[in-house]
Amino acid sequence: MGEHARCWVHMERQIHALASFTEPQRRAKALTQSRIWWLYNDIKGWCLDPTPRRARELARRFDRIVGMKTRFVTLDRLLARIRTDRQSFLKILQRPDIPVHTNGSENDIRSVVTRRKISGGTHSDQGRAARDTMLSMMKTCNKLGASFWDYLGDRLGIPSSKILPLPVLLAAR
Known part of the structure; x- marks a missing residue:
């Protein structure tokens, strides 16, 4: 952690x-x-x-x-x-590399909060975990300049442009 x-x-x-x-x-x-x-x-x-x-x-x-x-x-x-x-x-x-504020993280979850307010949230822990996982991948792809849909299609084996694994994209950044 x-x-x-x-x-x-x-x-x-x-x-x-x-x-x-x-x-x-x-x-x-x-x-x-x-x-x-x-x-x-x-x-x-x-x-x-x-x-x-x-x-x-x-x-x-x-x-x-x-x-x-x-x-x-x-x-x-x-x-x-x-x-x-x-x-x-x-x-x-002690750790000058950690952020002094959390505004970036808050902006990342803003869409979840808005959706939760509108729809009342998910109905199960599995739904929450799935939503959080997809949102995390979407935000990461966006920050790395990669298309989320191309990334998802590539991981599911749908023919599209080849997208590198996220760890490789992160390391290249």
């Missing part, structure tokens, strides 16, 4: 969704958001040239941000929840 990290975009989205009613709450929320985005951009830059010393600095900045006391109780509680998941958010500092 692959290594996963928490998505920074989703973390900030929770802060963005907080309802602030007073000017001090709005300022605390805006300050927290700006610090998170600043750190997020610095982490993305660090991934291009990772060093252990800089990773420690970025981790300390994360700790300062999520350790802030803002006097905005809802925001302080959310920061405490984020702080409890520190290791997952900072996994990027």
Whole structure:
């Protein structure tokens, strides 16, 4: 199983969704958001040239941000929840090759979510597994610039243009 990290975009989205009613709450929320985005951009830059010393600095900045006391109780509680998941958010500092956000993965499954909302989902575990397998192959072919239907036809023995196996296409990329 692959290594996963928490998505920074989703973390900030929770802060963005907080309802602030007073000017001090709005300022605390805006300050927290700006610090998170600043750190997020610095982490993305660090991934291009990772060093252990800089990773420690970025981790300390994360700790300062999520350790802030803002006097905005809802925001302080959310920061405490984020702080409890520190290791997952900072996994990027150990593995700069993993994505810092999950937007690509979310876009890949968007069609499944839309279909599920319309049709109510599949009726069985086998149906879900079949749908997930076909969608995965379709998305992979699309990303590799190969025709899904040609790929499927080739694998089922239907005469068409010869398509290389997906592992070969991936390796060539």
